[in-house]
Amino acid sequence: MMFLCSFSGKSGSITDVLWLLRSLVLLLFSVAFAQGQVRYSVPEEMNKGSLVGNIIQDLSLDVKRLKYGRARLVTEDSREYIGLNVEKGTLMVKERIDREELCAQISPCSLHFQLILENPLELHQIDVEITDINDNAPFFSRKEISFQISESAFTGAKFSLDSAHDPDVGSNSLQRYTLEPTNHFVLKDFTDHNGLKQVEMVIHAPLDRETKEEHILTLMAFDGGNPQKSGNVKVVVTVVDANDNAPLFSSPLYQVSLLENSPKGTHVTTVTASDKDKGANAKVTYSFSQSTGKSLDLFNIDSDTGKITVRGDIDFEKSKNFQINVEASDKWGLTDSCKVVIEIIDVNDNAPAIGVISFSNLVPENAPPETVIAIFNVKDVDSGKNGHVKCLIGQDEPFKIKPTSTNFYSLVTAQYLDHEKKNQYNITITAVDEGSPFLSTNKTLAIKITDVNDNAPAFQRHSYTAYVVENNLPAVSIFKVAAIDNDSGNNARISYFLEEQSVNGVAASSYISVNAESGEIVALRSFDYEQNKEFSICVKAQDGGNPPLSSNVTVKITIQDQNDNVPQILYPVQTGGSVMAEMVPRSAGVGYLVTKVVAIDVDSGQNAWLSYKLQKAMDRSLFEVGLHNGEIRTVRQVTDKDAVKQKLTVVVEDNGDPSRSATVNVNVVLADSFPEVLSEFTDFTHNNEYNDLTFYLILALSVVSFFFILSIIAILSVKCYRWRQERAFYKTGANLPVIPYYPSLYSGETGTLQRMYNYENYRTTDSKNSDFKCARPPTKSIISLDISGTQTLTHVQKDILFSNSDDQVRSHL
16 A cells, blocks of 8 residues: 655745745644644844753753653754754754845745654654844945946936845845936836836936036945945946937837756847937847846847847756846947846756655564654655655555654554564655656665564474383483474574473483483483383473473383393293103103193293294104294104103293293103102102102102002092192292283283183093093193102192193093
8 A cells, every 4th residue: 555645845936925825834734743833033143052942941841851752853954053952952053044045035034943752753843033134235236337328318318227235134125225416317216026126317417428428426225224234336427429219128028938957058038129220329239237136147148139048057946037137228328128037937857855864773573553663754846746745665565654744754564563474674665756757766764673572482293202222321312302483583592391290100300301402302211111111201392582482292202122031931830849740641642732831021022922942852753842832742652662751941032133042841751640650750859859759759659569558548648738738829829930910912922821721622432542631721731749748749820830630630540
């Protein structure tokens, strides 16, 4: 949107009445925008430092307001005649004032000022009228005026005399003329249509060259001042022989128009005069009267033809019209005069001028609309439409122009600004007049938008996931967060903090540290995947604004597993005080399930994938171990030649890199009945250096061999003893291996326990080999001997170790 401001120069009229009316209108227009107005009157030629007026009293202000408001005077003129004393609040004469130089003949003569105060903005109109003093005496352009007058000149003949000039005005200006002596000539004065006093010398008595050939007169001019001042010029009249006809102009007044800036040599007009005489007495010569003044430098007249042409630079702004006095004289000095009035037509030859009075180039982005950025004035010295000016700025700029008083305007914000979208504007103010062709002037103001902390730091994502391998070293870098702040400077300087929160009942700051400058997340301790697989922390990004703004982001830290745990054997249970053996009937065929090695690995993934291998065996051709399930099965048919006692060593290895392993010993007894088993226990116990158990086994076998009844009693004793041990087990929990708790979802392929019971049903034609097995994982039958001699058979853990029922014991026996 464009904003329009205009003002007009002086009109083409030169009359004082129109000028006074225009001044009054401008004065009333200025009052409408000013907050106060005061007028003073001082005489010209006052000494520097002279007091003009007290604006504190007259405008109801105080000295403090002048100081913090940075009071100053602004005038359209380049020279500063009046100065402001901010300390006293007075106006003083700053430079010598010559009313005649300042205003010439214009009256009243006034200086117009604007008193500008800021914070808040105030404009006060101050007018200082310069009154005239009688400091100039009337003077003539020439020191001597010469005439050659024919003695035949008739009474009443008129001769134009030079007019005196007095720069003063009013009563101090030129008032009257005198001419002495008055024997033959008298003085006649009159006022022309421009209000100027003109004088003529009129023949009062006939001239006689023979009596007196030359007359010396004195023309004096007087002003009306007090004291009165005067000037004079010498008038010499030479009487010549008779020439009874004087030249006569065709018109006493010529009025023409002329464009300003007309080039030199431009024809203005041609004046003509005729003389009724003949011959040499009829030849007319044209010339400018010396009373024309400064016009002599601007125009030229052809003495023979009367053609007037341009001689100098015509400027409408300096003078809007010219009056030229032209004289036509014949050979004998008879003259006639006429006036040529030249009206200057204004041409649009002056571009508007933009003057910046006050300007603040730093604007905060939160400045409200209507905030004043700059104050400037615009003027065009042309007149009419050529002096009408429009002020405009770009349509897309967030600024606008508002008039404040006559010729003064403010550049204000039109909306809220945003430093992040645009931090600098180059506002071009264009002033265009209405002339044809128009002239324009541009003024560019560079405005910087200062930042305000109105943007919080922002992360690219709402949450992050970081990974760290367990058993890490303290102070290792885990992750790095980064936030972006669209502000600048300190408002964009981001610091990172760890929000206080609890991780597994412990403060997060004991696990993690965040670098305040870089946002790097560092581990303060070593992590264990088996204890804590993941946890989340909250990181806050805070800028350096005042007040600061912040935002949070969640970082999920996932612990990655390492192969740092060896497989653990759940079955067979390894005890220090007893020997357990798996009993396999000699009738077992190929693929007979002897037992199952059960192991787990608390690691995860491939680190927990277990494989089983037979490391040692007394007879490798008889047994094999399932690679993935740990089942020990027969490879061939058991024969009578196979040793009753078989000892196997199974190694359990995980799939980690590097892999970890554990070994377990499995004792197998090849027997169809319990007595055969007892006969072999001596070897087991001997191998295990259990001397006490060996003694009791030998004794038991001897009793069974000789006394069947005693064997029955021994069996009953074993059952009774086992019943007592089970009761003691459930009461005290003794003799059980410590088995940690593991999740229930381990599969058989990874070497872990299965939740489902396995049932195997064998049927053959030979009832001896027929067997129904209800197997609880992981095995079928267990014989456990305590070498301490306190027990014969031991219990196993419920739901993990296989427990023989009474019927199974009897069937094996």
